[in-house]
Amino acid sequence: MVTPAKKRAVGRSKLQREQTLTFIAFTIPGFLMYCCFLIFPILMGIYYSFMDWNGISPSYDFIGLENYADLLTDRKYKAALLFNVRYTLLLIVGVVVISVILALMLNREIKGRSFFRTLYFAPAVLSMITISLIFKQIFFYVLPAIGQRLNIALLSSNVLADRDLAIYGVLFVHLWQGVALPTLLFLAGLQTIPQELYEAASIDGANAWQQFRAITVTYLLPTLSVVLVLVVKQGLMVFDYVKSMTQGGPGGATQSIALLIYNNGFERNKYSYSITQAIATGLIIAFISFIQIKYTSGKKVE
Amino acid sequence: MxxxxxxxxxxxxxxxxxxxxxxxxxxxxxxxxxxxxxxxxxxxxxxxxxxxxLGNYAEVLADEKLYYAYKNTILVTVLSLLAEMLIMPPMSYALSRSMGHSRLFRNLYYFFLLGIFLPWQVRMMPVVKLMGWLNLLSPSGIVLLYLAHATCESMFLYVGYLATVSNSLEEAAYIDGATTLQTYTRVILPLMRPILATVLIREGLAIWNDFQMPLVCLNRSHKLWTLTIYQNNFQSEYSVDYNLAFACLVVASLPIMIFYVVMQKQIIGGLTNGAVKG
Known part of the structure; x- marks a missing residue:
């Protein structure tokens, strides 16, 4: 005899089977796409990094770890790595300082706040290429014109053509566009702070700086870690700006890792070697972002 | 005061x-x-x-390359977003509701997350070879690459969002005898509207403005160029004539500026949400 309870149990397991099958069907297209066009190319890359292929010739040989060994003594790679580290550190400082200040200002109750917000965010929707190309022309024609008229030696020639200054030119453009999103994130963070805290603190006699350190900074820490993840990734992999503004020049002064990999792989026919560089760099970056995310999610307080 | x-x-x-x-x-x-x-x-x-x-604009607008670039950029962006909307939300729903009890789905989730950590450069060169073999170095071909990439990032956003959606509504649907597919399309999908908007805006802007993928996959014939490639190549051709070069940049970024002015609130909201959760 079939009891109602048994019937329900049978019904449930049938339902469970139907659900599992549907869920598997839901997952298959994405899984295939991911395996074919993301995982498989990475495996291909690992394979080629043990070869000496130039990317064109029909045959190539297995050379073991030679590409990886070459990497250790490659001066260009080391220079690019140093460029990226320096660039990223400067970018972090610039983005965090500027966007926190902007967010604090945009958080004040002033007239025209939404106008400023709209304007300050506009650079974020344009492509990096458009921005770089506008600034490339400005660095080339406009700034020298201003510099000569005002007798500022620093500006009277093209900043991007100067070995020592080019990195700051690129950085300026990156900051011009790159502070937009962090500013909004910090602004959103500021709006989560209960105003009573400030009132209580000022009754207790804390001055503005003490209030900023004790309350504002504490509440902005979760946002800060999000911003750091974003900015570190951007800085270590910077490509669009240097590719379109300086081509890595002058004399390799702004050659970033991403650009070096691109040039080796597509322009200099060092196919296998450039993949080796990409894998080594990828491991470094994966390690850094893993640490960052682990540290962040462990610390986040709601 | x-x-x-x-x-x-x-x-x-x-x-x-x-x-x-x-x-x-x-x-x-x-x-x-x-x-x-x-x-x-x-x-x-x-x-x-x-x-x-208006001579600069006349010259830019007379260039057929501009129209190819518009066409390709729109094609790539629209196709990618459509496919992404079709594939990723149901997959994320499946992962979100099975991860708790099924080891298979939990491992799949971690497998999909792997891609977030690896920068695109790691697969840049092999991808070009692979797409070349498959005869897919075309605007519609790179849609597949954007989709593969979206698997990690948008899946992560969707699953994070679904974790906050209580499952009482879908339980009710199942008790009423709805199949999983029906429950997904009638109950879950409508509930996901805010995160769908976030992902659409994030992915849409990223794909529209992307330079690296088209640079390595489509920089052969001007019939394949997207707007970023077009701007870049136009400027290297006419770098001396900056009036013309600037006109090209203005024309090419006009759609995104109009989009920003019209959809400002959604764009700001979408990008802020996506960054915090992503």
């Missing part, structure tokens, strides 16, 4: 206005120059154009 607060507001205004000038100045130079002849802008960059010279 007390004195120190008023002083603070004055300082704020001064700084924000300076910042606004810093943002608007390059854009002003860019737009003003497009309405000048090259001899006029050689005299001064900074003045307003004497008359609205």
């Amino acid at each position: 007390n004195a120190s607060k008023r002083r603070g507001n004055v300082i704020t205004y001064v700084f924000l206005t300076l910042g606004a000038v810093l943002i608007l100045f390059p854009l002003y130079i860019c737009i003003a120059t497009t309405f000048k002849t090259s001899s006029e802008s050689a005299v001064s960059f900074f003045t307003l154009p004497k008359s609205l010279y």
Whole structure:
């Protein structure tokens, strides 16, 4: 005899089977796409990094770890790595300082706040290429014109053509566009702070700086870690700006890792070697972002 | 209002206005120059154009490459977003509701997350070879690459969002005898609307503005170029004629600027949400 309870149990397991099958069907297209066009190319890359292929010739040989060994003594790679580290550190400082200040200002109750917000965010929707190309022309024609008229030696020639200054030119453009999103994130963070805290603190006699350190900074820490993840990734992999503004020049002064990999792989026919560089760099970056995310999610307080 | 607060507001205004000038100045130079002849802008960059010279725009608009670039960019963006909307939300729903009890789905989730950590450069060169073999070095071909990439990032956003959606509504649907597919399309999908908007805007902007993928996959014939490639190549061709180069940049970024002015609130909301959760 079939009891109602048994019937329900049978019904449930049938339902469970139907659900599992549907869920598997839901997952298959994405899984295939991911395996074919993301995982498989990475495996291909690992394979080629043990070869000496130039990317064109029909045959190539297995050379073991030679590409990886070459990497250790490659001066260009080391220079690019140093460029990226320096660039990223400067970018972090610039983005965090500027966007926190902007967010604090945009958080004040002033007239025209939404106008400023709209304007300050506009650079974020344009492509990096458009921005770089506008600034490339400005660095080339406009700034020298201003510099000569005002007798500022620093500006009277093209900043991007100067070995020592080019990195700051690129950085300026990156900051011009790159502070937009962090500013909004910090602004959103500021709006989560209960105003009573400030009132209580000022009754207790804390001055503005003490209030900023004790309350504002504490509440902005979760946002800060999000911003750091974003900015570190951007800085270590910077490509669009240097590719379109300086081509890595002058004399390799702004050659970033991403650009070096691109040039080796597509322009200099060092196919296998450039993949080796990409894998080594990828491991470094994966390690850094893993640490960052682990540290962040462990610390986040709601 | 007390004195120190008023002083603070004055300082704020001064700084924000300076910042606004810093943002608007390059854009002003860019737009003003497009309405000048090259001899006029050689005299001064900074003045307003004497008359609205339209020759630069006429020349840019007469270039067939521009229309290929528009067509390809729209094609790539729209196809990618459609496919992403079709594939990723149901997959994320499956992962979200099975991860708790099924080891298979939990491992799949971690497998999909792997891709977030690895920068695109790691697969850049092999991807070009692979797409070449498959005869997919075309605008519709790179849609597959964007989809593969979206698997990690948008899946992560969707699953995070679904974790906050209580499952009482879907339980009710199952008790009423709905199949999983029906429950997904009638109950879950409508509930996911806010995160769908976030992902659409994030992915849409990223794909529209992307330079690296088209650069390595589509930089062969101008019939395959997207807008970013077109702008880049146009400028290397006409770098001396900056009036023309600026006109090209303005024309190419016009759609995104209009989009921003119209959808400002959604765009800001979408990008902020996506970054915090992503």
